[in-house]
Amino acid sequence: MKTRPYQICTHCVMDTSDPEIVFDSAGVCNHCHDFEHHQKPQLIGGSAGAVALDAIVTQIKEQGKGQEYDCIIGISGGVDSSYVAYRVLELGLRPLAVHVDTGWNSELAVSNIEKIVSALGIDLHTTVIDWEEMRDLQLAFLRSGVANCDVPQDHTFVAVLFKLAARKSIRWIISGHNLQTESILPEAWGYTSIDRKHLRSIHNLYGSRPLRTFPTYSLFDYTFYWPFVKRNKILKMLNFEDYNKQSAKQFLIERFGWRDYGGKHYESRFTKFFQSYYLPKKFGFDKRRAHLASLVVSGQLSREAALSELELPPYNEAEAAEDCSFVAKKLGINKSELESIIAASPKTYRDYPSNADLIDRLLRVKAKLARLLRSDK
Amino acid sequence: MPSDSFNPFRVIPVLLLEEGRLVKTIRFSKPSYVGDLINSVRIFNEKEVDELAILDIGASKRGLSPNFDLIKDVTNECFMPLAYGGGISDANQVRKLVEMGVEKVIINSAAMARPALVSEAAKEVGSQSVVVSIDIKKTLFGGYQARSVSGTKKVAAASLQALVKDFVEAGAGEILLNNIDRDGTLLGYDHALLKQVCTVASVPVISCGGAADVADLGKAVAQSGASACAAGALFTFRGPHRAVLLSYPKPAEVNEALRTSSIP
Ligand SMILES: [Zn+2]
Numbered sequence: 214m215k216t217r218p219y220q221i222c223t224h225c226v227m228d229t230s231d232p233e234i235v236f237d238s239a240g241v242c243n244h245c246h247d248f249e250h251h252q253k254p255q256l257i258g259g260s261a262g263a264v265a266l267d268a269i270v271t272q273i274k275e276q277g278k279g280q281e282y283d284c285i286i287g288i289s290g291g292v293d294s295s296y297v298a299y300r301v302l303e304l305g306l307r308p309l310a311v312h313v314d315t316g317w318n319s320e321l322a323v324s325n326i327e328k329i330v331s332a333l334g335i336d337l338h339t340t341v342i343d344w345e346e347m348r349d350l351q352l353a354f355l356r357s358g359v360a361n362c363d364v365p366q367d368h369t370f371v372a373v374l375f376k377l378a379a380r381k382s383i384r385w386i387i388s389g390h391n392l393q394t395e396s397i398l399p400e401a402w403g404y405t406s407i408d409r410k411h412l413r414s415i416h417n418l419y420g421s422r423p424l425r426t427f428p429t430y431s432l433f434d435y436t437f438y439w440p441f442v443k444r445n446k447i448l449k450m451l452n453f454e455d456y457n458k459q460s461a462k463q464f465l466i467e468r469f470g471w472r473d474y475g476g477k478h479y480e481s482r483f484t485k486f487f488q489s490y491y492l493p494k495k496f497g498f499d500k501r502r503a504h505l506a507s508l509v510v511s512g513q514l515s516r517e518a519a520l521s522e523l524e525l526p527p528y529n530e531a532e533a534a535e536d537c538s539f540v541a542k543k544l545g546i547n548k549s550e551l552e553s554i555i556a557a558s559p560k561t562y563r564d565y566p567s568n569a570d571l572i573d574r575l576l577r578v579k580a581k582l583a584r585l586l587r588s589d590k
Numbered sequence: 591m592p593s594d595s596f597n598p599f600r601v602i603p604v605l606l607l608e609e610g611r612l613v614k615t616i617r618f619s620k621p622s623y624v625g626d627l628i629n630s631v632r633i634f635n636e637k638e639v640d641e642l643a644i645l646d647i648g649a650s651k652r653g654l655s656p657n658f659d660l661i662k663d664v665t666n667e668c669f670m671p672l673a674y675g676g677g678i679s680d681a682n683q684v685r686k687l688v689e690m691g692v693e694k695v696i697i698n699s700a701a702m703a704r705p706a707l708v709s710e711a712a713k714e715v716g717s718q719s720v721v722v723s724i725d726i727k728k729t730l731f732g733g734y735q736a737r738s739v740s741g742t743k744k745v746a747a748a749s750l751q752a753l754v755k756d757f758v759e760a761g762a763g764e765i766l767l768n769n770i771d772r773d774g775t776l777l778g779y780d781h782a783l784l785k786q787v788c789t790v791a792s793v794p795v796i797s798c799g800g801a802a803d804v805a806d807l808g809k810a811v812a813q814s815g816a817s818a819c820a821a822g823a824l825f826t827f828r829g830p831h832r833a834v835l836l837s838y839p840k841p842a843e844v845n846e847a848l849r850t851s852s853i854p
Binding site (some may be wrong): 312314316317323343344 | 611623624625628629632633637663667828830831833835836837
């Protein structure tokens with residue numbers, strides 16, 4: 214890796230641990246500029262947000278008339294998806310909650326889901342991913358040395374949601390993704406999970422059993438079939454309100470007895486290990502930094518508070534050791550093999566076959582097509 | 591007044607294994623995959639369940655011994671009392687399982703074929719660690735018939751009650767009464783059957799097969815005479831889509847169920 218002098222953004226907290234970061238003359242980073250120009254305009258809070266959201270909700274209700282459910286929500290037990298479940302009901306929608314069990318659920322995740330769906334009376338569907346296939350694929354990613362090791366979970370989650378939407382003829386998928394808390398994520402720290410070619414090529418090289426039932430999707434599904442043939446739509450509803458993670462958490466705790474588990478996306482035991490230990494240890498990527506930077510640019514956290522949180526180590530040694538033993542045991546390898554995987558030299562997704570260029574082009578075409586269709590209506 | 595901080599009777603989640611995979615059946619057939627064993631054990635661990643039962647439903651059918659490696663993985667992960675059944679056919683296996691950290695062994699098919707195994711096992715590890723599982727199916731004429739080998743084989747016995755007495759006499763410390771017709775249906779325990787067995791059994795009877803809800807567990811103990819309640823589907827599925835989501839009732843709910851059922 215090329216060495217460059219350390220620099221940290223004067224506005225957010227992103228730094229040169231993102232190898233591709235660039236700074237302007239005032240020391241403000243590309244992520245800050247990107248947020249200001251491309252993402253902030255999508256954040257419509259306050260009464261304007263409420264009006265815009267109301268219009269979409271009316272449309273969802275209209276299109277879902279006569280159907281058992283008018284939308285699908287993914288539910289993981291985390292803050293964002295739990296809060297979306299509550300809001301969707303409050304807006305009078307009739308959701309089917311979908312949970313994808315990849316074998317890494319923590320007890321907290323399971324009991325949070327239980328609390329939310331039973332208190333709100335939401336029907337739940339669970340897709341259980343075959344653990345032996347999941348294990349094989351996850352291990353293949355770890356052995357490949359890439360930074361995007363959470364791709365198997367991310368990819369299959371999307372596959373399950375859209376496939377179920379198709380099977381049940383549900384058009385709308387309401388997502389907990391939001392720009393307030395996750396706008397910044399350096400590309401160099403990972404790679405898109407939509408690339409099945411990449412997933413398969415890593416599995417072909419490092420996997421040991423066929424993926425027979427593991428739900429996947431193609432680029433064609435993602436860029437054309439789902440949005441234009443099935444006419445599925447994704448609503449990122451939290452972008453339409455002044456979503457604040459801290460107050461959402463507090464609300465969920467008081468209203469539902471929901472329990473907090475510390476980190477972001479720690480509802481999966483793998484994600485916890487991966488984000489809090491594997492990435493910082495092997496790559497020097499600290500996902501907390503991107504998350505805190507997102508909160509800073511959206512005005513939910515002061516830069517000082519973010520910096521002082523980053524003073525704390527990303528993981529605590531005792532807990533990391535316990536997580537490592539658990540992950541190794543669950544993946545069916547011994548601890549020393551996991552240690553050597555972590556110690557091996559880092560690779561990037563570019564070291565393996567992928568559809569990166571095609572995806573770039575397709576997403577541009579998809580955006581153009583979507584604009585054309587919109588002006589058509 | 592019972593304390594609401596612990597269960598007034600044992601509530602036991604049952605996990606079924608087939609070829610190393612965690613499944614749930616309906617009426618002993620149609621196994622559907624419900625996830626990873628180790629993670630499920632870990633979740634029940636953190637839910638602090640009274641006891642966990644793992645039954646390998648494919649072992650006896652295929653003439654296999656218990657999968658000791660897999661059981662070792664479970665006992666390493668499991669802090670709660672563990673009961674294991676499936677493929678146990680001799681006293682050496684019983685001793686080996688207990689040495690590995692299994693608290694109770696559950697014997698079914700082999701005990702039906704050779705009842706002496708129960709006394710041999712009791713001699714090896716003590717009656718308190720020996721559970722005899724009796725799988726029951728209703729007959730066409732409304733009677734009850736004991737079955738073995740995953741419900742496929744009829745057990746010859748004068749009557750169900752005689753069978754229960756014989757096993758208790760042989761040294762069974764507990765009887766796991768497993769109702770084939772209700773398995774996985776969530777229709778409620780067969781309380782008539784339960785009463786029949788509980789009146790003759792001088793050892794604890796664990797009700798299993800069909801538990802509908804927590805109230806049903808309370809009823810089994812307060813009205814039908816069970817000492818403990820086991821359930822698979824109830825603690826595995828949720829709602830109309832039978833969505834896999836492991837759960838376990840809070841002691842306050844179990845106490846409440848028992849109180850409600852105890853009111854004459
Ligand atoms: Zn910045």
